[in-house]
Amino acid sequence: MSSLQQTLTLAWRSLLQLRRNPWELMDFSIQPILFLLLFLYVFGGAVAGSTAAYLDFILPGVIVMNLVFVTVYVGHGLNTDLTRGVFDRFRALPIARWSPLAGRILADMVKQAWCVLLLLVVGFLLGFRLGAPVSGVLVMLALLLVFAFAMSWIMVLVGVVARDPEHVQLFGFTALFPVTFLSNVFVPLDTLPPFIRAVVAANPVSLLAEASRGLLSGGPVLEPALWSLVWAGVITLVFAPLSLWALNRRLARS
Amino acid sequence: MDEAIRAEGLVKQFGATRALDGIDLSVPRGTVLGLLGPNGAGKTTAVRILATLLAPDAGQAWVDGCDVASEAAAVRSRIGLTGQYASVDEKLTGRENLILIARLLGFSRRDARARAGELLVEFGLEDAAHRPVQTYSGGMRRRLDLAASLVGRPRILFLDEPTTGLDPRARLDLWNLIRELVAQGTTVLLTTQYLEEADSLADEIVVIDQGRVIASGTSDQLKARIGGQTLVLAPEHESDVATALSIVTEIVGREPEVDGARLRVPVSDPALVPAVVRRLDESGIVARELTLRGASLDDVFLTLTGRHASVETPAGDAEAAP
Numbered sequence: 001m002s003s004l005q006q007t008l009t010l011a012w013r014s015l016l017q018l019r020r021n022p023w024e025l026m027d028f029s030i031q032p033i034l035f036l037l038l039f040l041y042v043f044g045g046a047v048a049g050s051t052a053a054y055l056d057f058i059l060p061g062v063i064v065m066n067l068v069f070v071t072v073y074v075g076h077g078l079n080t081d082l083t084r085g086v087f088d089r090f091r092a093l094p095i096a097r098w099s100p101l102a103g104r105i106l107a108d109m110v111k112q113a114w115c116v117l118l119l120l121v122v123g124f125l126l127g128f129r130l131g132a133p134v135s136g137v138l139v140m141l142a143l144l145l146v147f148a149f150a151m152s153w154i155m156v157l158v159g160v161v162a163r164d165p166e167h168v169q170l171f172g173f174t175a176l177f178p179v180t181f182l183s184n185v186f187v188p189l190d191t192l193p194p195f196i197r198a199v200v201a202a203n204p205v206s207l208l209a210e211a212s213r214g215l216l217s218g219g220p221v222l223e224p225a226l227w228s229l230v231w232a233g234v235i236t237l238v239f240a241p242l243s244l245w246a247l248n249r250r251l252a253r254s
Numbered sequence: 255m256d257e258a259i260r261a262e263g264l265v266k267q268f269g270a271t272r273a274l275d276g277i278d279l280s281v282p283r284g285t286v287l288g289l290l291g292p293n294g295a296g297k298t299t300a301v302r303i304l305a306t307l308l309a310p311d312a313g314q315a316w317v318d319g320c321d322v323a324s325e326a327a328a329v330r331s332r333i334g335l336t337g338q339y340a341s342v343d344e345k346l347t348g349r350e351n352l353i354l355i356a357r358l359l360g361f362s363r364r365d366a367r368a369r370a371g372e373l374l375v376e377f378g379l380e381d382a383a384h385r386p387v388q389t390y391s392g393g394m395r396r397r398l399d400l401a402a403s404l405v406g407r408p409r410i411l412f413l414d415e416p417t418t419g420l421d422p423r424a425r426l427d428l429w430n431l432i433r434e435l436v437a438q439g440t441t442v443l444l445t446t447q448y449l450e451e452a453d454s455l456a457d458e459i460v461v462i463d464q465g466r467v468i469a470s471g472t473s474d475q476l477k478a479r480i481g482g483q484t485l486v487l488a489p490e491h492e493s494d495v496a497t498a499l500s501i502v503t504e505i506v507g508r509e510p511e512v513d514g515a516r517l518r519v520p521v522s523d524p525a526l527v528p529a530v531v532r533r534l535d536e537s538g539i540v541a542r543e544l545t546l547r548g549a550s551l552d553d554v555f556l557t558l559t560g561r562h563a564s565v566e567t568p569a570g571d572a573e574a575a576p
Contacts, residue, residue, distance in 0.1 A: 006358055009354065009357045009358055010358070013343065013346065013350075013354050016345075016346055016350060017343070017345035017346065019345075020345040020346070020386045020388070021345055084341065084344065085337045085338075085341030086341050086342070086343055088307055088335075088337055088341055089335070089337070089341040089342070089355075089402065090358075091306075091307055092305050092306065092307060092330055092333065092335040093330060093355070093358055093359065094327055094330040094331035094359070095358050251307070251308075252308065252309070253268060
């Protein structure tokens with residue numbers, strides 16, 4: 001069996017777990033829909049004048065916000081495997097050393113794609129219509145997955161360092177809430193006070209949301225998309241080696 | 255002699271703790287080696303090194319002739335490993351867990367299903383096969399874990415405290431499964447802190463303490479090192495324990511150890527027993543248990559280290575903590 005097949009098998013295993021974990025399924029299926037509905041109908045009138053106008057703005061934003069939160073499951077799942085001894089079982093098998101980690105990240109990509117499509121469908125049901133070519137949806141999906149991949153490395157580090165899966169979740173959400181809210185996901189950049197505007201403008205969540213809006217409804221795409229990719233590259237370059245170093249260190253210490 | 259497992263001078267240091275301090279092991283093919291020691295003795299560390307999960311700081315080891323450091327992949331394809339804690343995926347069913355391992359080992363979809371079905375029957379898990387592992391009892395989990403380590407039909411099996419935390423019934427079930435594997439020719443390296451377990455399963459026992467081998471040999475050889483015998487006495491009524499204690503102390507000339515209502519004392523002269531019986535009779539004490547037995551492995555450990563071997567910490571996983 002090739003290492004690619006091993007990775008696919010391990011990804012299949014991660015997805016199989018979902019059936020037994022309705023909370024996780026809820027978390028990344030129902031929660032984003034709930035967010036979308038709440039923000040749309042509570043803030044829509046105030047922010048954009050009407051819910052219909054706000055939908056164009058908030059849908060890509062919620063897609064990006066949810067993407068960031070779902071990456072926590074990479075760390076959560078990895079930590080569960082490490083603390084429960086499942087990771088050791090895999091390591092004692094004659095399979096590629098990197099396939100357990102790759103399988104988990106791959107499964108995460110599938111979950112991410114599912115969330116994006118789910119939110120798009122719900123958006124359409126609420127009246128959202130594409131204002132740009134359909135190919136934009138695919139480009140957006142690719143862009144989002146590249147960024148999710150980069151974020152996965154941060155979560156691998158969290159999963160390795162955390163004592164137990166609960167701490168992964170706690171850390172993940174505590175750190176990610178400010179990151180997603182200090183962005184243009186919910187409100188346009190020019191409504192913000194100047195002193196946080198620079199931070200919000202540079203936040204990769206803002207950049208991704210802006211690129212996604214452009215790809216779905218028309219507007220600037222190239223610049224925010226390129227900056228998002230730069231962020232993804234930097235995050236990967238920093239966190240992939242760091243996470244692997246931390247993982248090997250943890251494995252060598254027990 | 256054909257060796258399935260060989261280790262020479264294994265050393266492993268975790269921070270300030272020396273988990274292994276120069277361990278040599280040799281396991282002939284088709285036999286069971288019992289690695290016996292209290293928590294923190296280094297048993298798990300030794301198994302993790304032999305199973306390629308951990309690199310030793312010094313020393314060398316071979317499994318089926320393959321070096322664990324330079325030929326790790328070859329070692330992994332020859333061994334089965336059952337950890338101290340059931341290392342199966344709790345969210346998956348028993349069947350899914352076995353199919354997963356089989357697929358990773360390169361079985362085709364059809365063969366993986368067949369092998370999983372076979373093992374589920376063999377390990378009495380057929381009825382629970384479709385249930386997620388998180389609903390299993392401790393004994394079922396351990397059986398599934400053992401089954402998972404046997405998917406690839408390894409000739410060499412590492413069992414790290416396979417029955418720790420199991421009730422006596424589940425423990426006996428697991429013992430029988432292990433005996434069957436051995437009868438089929440599997441080489442087993444078993445770690446345990448239960449003396450009874452090493453005594454009943456292992457051909458040869460290596461006693462380790464604080465990372466060092468302190469004794470090795472067959473169960474009988476180890477017991478013979480103690481010489482002497484042990485008198486065990488349990489009065490029928492607990493109120494008689496104090497009187498019985500003073501009688502035995504007086505006759506044997508050494509104060510027995512009291513374990514609940516049971517007294518234990520090493521005796522060098524079997525002729526003392528009738529004297530004990532007479533005095534008990536005179537005092538009207540009825541004995542529920544009165545035996546003279548050969549030394550147990552616990553006695554061996556006590557003699558070798560001055561401590562009991564069967565002291566368990568509640569957590570049970572203090573071993574190898576950094």
